[in-house]
Amino acid sequence: MRALRWHGAKDLRLEEIAIPRPGPQEVRIAVAYCGICGSDLHEYESGPHAIPIDLPHTLSGRTAPLTLGHEFCGTVVEVGTGVSHLHIGDRVAVEPEYRCSQCAYCRGGSYNLCTGMGFAGLMGDGGMAEFAVVPSYMLHRLPDGVSLEQAAVLEPAAVALHALRRSALPTGGSCAIFGLGPIGLLLVMLAKLQGASTIVAVDVSTERLEMARQAGASHIIDANSQSADALRQTIASATEGLGVDVSFEAAGLQATFEGALRALRKGGNMVMVGLMPEARLEVFEAVNRELSLVASVGYRHVYEELMGLIETGQFDPISIVTKTVPLAQAISEGFAALLADRSQIKILVTPVDASSCGASDTSDTGVTQPRSQP
Structure with missing residues (x-):
């Protein structure tokens, strides 16, 4: 073969x-x-x-x-x-x-x-x-209502759903997703399905930002067009000046790691999905704002749920x-x-x-x- x-x-x-x-x-x-x-x-x-x-x-x-x-x-x-x-x-x-x-x-x-x-x-x-x-x-x-083409994308969807489960995103809550590769775009779709009211999608690609809009993002931000401080203010303005409840770092870059932290409201929760060897953390800010950081690796017990969502036409x-x-x-x-x-x-x-x-x-x-x- x-x-x-x-x-x-x-x-x-x-x-x-x-x-x-x-x-x-x-x-x-x-x-x-x-x-x-x-x-x-x-x-x-x-x-x-x-x-x-x-x-x-x-x-x-x-x-x-x-x-x-x-x-x-x-x-x-x-x-x-x-x-x-x-x-x-x-x-x-x-x-x-x-x-x-x-x-x-x-x-x-x-x-x-x-x-x-x-x-x-x-x-x-x-x-x-x-x-x-x-x-x-x-x-x-596979159930009859799930095609082989859809099944080929179950694995990255499982990564996204497990990361969402690792988060503290409440129904009606707000989130920001930094990095709109496959995992980031699937996070947009699944956060929307979970009932997030505000979904901020951040990337440097206009094509990927448009895909995020179509997937359900309420706000899209081209990170190339704003400074780090301006990006933080833009996200705050979309959340009554507070910042998002949850952010997802899905690019594995220092810039997106810092952006995902800055995007959080006090008491917010950041989920690290992207892979990177090390990151610099402003510990004073994280402690002073009582932020929580969690990591997400792979998935567990999510395939059956995903297949059900696909079969019923929700995802x-x-x-x-x-x-x-x-x-x-x-x-x-x-x-x-x-x-x-x-x-x-x-x-x-x-x-x-x-x-x-x-x-x-x-x-x-x-x-x-x-x-x-x-």
Whole structure:
């Protein structure tokens, strides 16, 4: 089968490898779609960050080279021994977090904090391939009212919903979302659905700001057009001079980290979703204004709720998908496009013929892209 495999920074290779077979409690799926995540871009541009190189991951047992992609879905084509709740032909979404089911966190239900936590597609083989084998506990059977295209966006939607649950956003409350990538835009949609009355969306891309407006933001702010102090005043003016109840930092930048803190009212709550190695914190201001900061990683117990929201027509994550490309063009039309074009939000990769996606016939076969920054 064909698989897009990570060998190193700027070294993705579309390779022919053996079709994987499921072991006990594992399932093989024919992949329908796999989204390209910001984590995938970071690994492509400057990795390894999460991909194991020297020591195998505790639960997957894998080191690089490995198949990228953790936002995927497909159809069951083979089940291993001990799997009784899934059958050949079932359409499934993948919740790609590894879990041991034995540590204190797993036993307490917080499996996203498992001591062996990791993700298929980063710490083990993922979905940018024709087939993928995953533990059966990762799979959710799709209701009839949820399409495979929608299922491909469940993973980032799960990140957003878990972050929203980690927040203290009340019904009718106010929030500000800094960074309008896929997670930020999904946060706008889910905050609106939860009943937030004021949703301030902040970014430097006019295209993404317009998408946020369409997704339900009540106010959009181009951070390029205002100083930090002016931005704070603009948000205060939208909230009776107080600031928002909750802010979400979804970009992983020092500027958005500081902006998200300044946007809060006294006693406000900031949720850190974006990934960054370190941040400077004005502790005096945080203490003096009695702010609370919480972090959010991955997700737990949210897929069923999200599928229900989609099936009942309350939520449609497919609206953030800007392009679908075949596996053969995943590097040039997927990774490179996301790095070069801020209007691209979520690109799905599908292991089908190029003609099905309207893409060119030229295949990517190895290292083709120069260094660049998203």
